[in-house]
Amino acid sequence: MVNYDMEMNLRENIVLGINTPISDRTLADVMTARAEQHSKGNENTSAEKALEIQKLYFNSMIHELNNFMLGIQNGIDLAKAELRKNKDEAELLLEQCERASYNSICLIRNYSIFLKNGDANHYEYKKIDVVDIARTSAKMLLRDSRINFLFGTDNMSECVSGDEIQIYQLFHNLLKNAKEAMLDNGITIKIDISRTNIGMYEPDGLVPGEYIRINISDNGSGIDKRNIEYLFDPYFTLKKTGTGLGLSVCHGIVRRHKGSIRVNSTLGKGTVFTVLLPLAKII
Structure with missing residues (x-):
């Protein structure tokens, strides 16, 4: 049995793209990083900046994947509850799970393609x-x-x-x-x-x-x-x-x-x- 408050929370978590701030990488950040990379004697600073950006990326990817996986699981739980009383609603929830799964795959593909860096063998x-x-x-x-x-x-x-x-x-x-x-x-x-x-x-x-x-x-x-x-x-x-x-x-x-x-x-x-x-x- 899924109570009303829990059901509303689950539905909110199914929606893709939850707006929890992870990184606000704006033009100023990019310009700062580039200036550091081209300045003399700042190799360590540039390396640290690059590492910081990579950490932000991984944190963001983990955050998005977690949201998608949570959405899939919550959607399945809700669909099970709806199957007997509202078939159309259950189908809609399963479609949302399918979309979350698709977006998870695409997120992983982005990273995979980026890492392969054009290697034709892949x-x-x-x-x-x-x-x-x-x-x-x-x-x-x-x-x-x-x-x-x-x-x-x-x-x-x-x-x-x-x-x-x-x-x-x-x-x-x-x-x-x-x-x-x-x-x-x-x-x-x-x-x-x-x-x-x-x-x-x-x-x-x-x-x-x-x-x-x-x-x-x-x-x-x-x-x-x-x-x-x-x-x-x-x-x-x-x-x-x-x-x-x-x-x-x-x-x-x-x-x-x-x-x-x-x-x-x-x-x-x-x-x-x-x-x-x-x-x-x-x-």
Whole structure:
């Protein structure tokens, strides 16, 4: 038997992303760390700073994993209590457990991909459909009544030659980033997938040819222009919680797949991430 007060606490713990402050790593922290790294005679200080950042990261990862695991266990307990009296509510709770499990796996994948640092021996490259992966990732991550999700594509299928786990992680991280920009009145998140031709003078140094363009946009809180150049740095985060690895991992994934990633954002209006990945035939 689950009493009312206990049930309310359990339901609160199932919600992903509990806002317990762990690390508030802002622009000032990054600039301080970089200044120390480039200053003469401060090698020990830089090493200590790097160690401190790693400790903050591990504490944050442990905190998030603990929240996800607690959410799964609590959700199962509640679902058992609801099965006999409210099947729909039980199914909803089990969906939330599934989402918490999915996010736990993605959190571990982020760290795993980051540690492998592009070692090709750890990955399996094959022909994969990014449209299907985008739809699946959105279905898992964006099941929220406050999110208006839009999806646009020129073709039913668009394939790249890549590692499926990494491409899933790319979409998960970018969609999670968009979701976390949600304002009180909700958010619209849109994925657009199309083809484009890249010429010889592409500023990102891409090989000329046909590419898949992936735009993930939102009308959320936006990003201060002072912070944009640091978004893909490891451990950089503007959130109270989080590991600061999500976008850094995205950057590494895209580069390993011979693509590029850019971001445009206006504070208070929203953000657009644009990813270019070569079609399977030209990797």
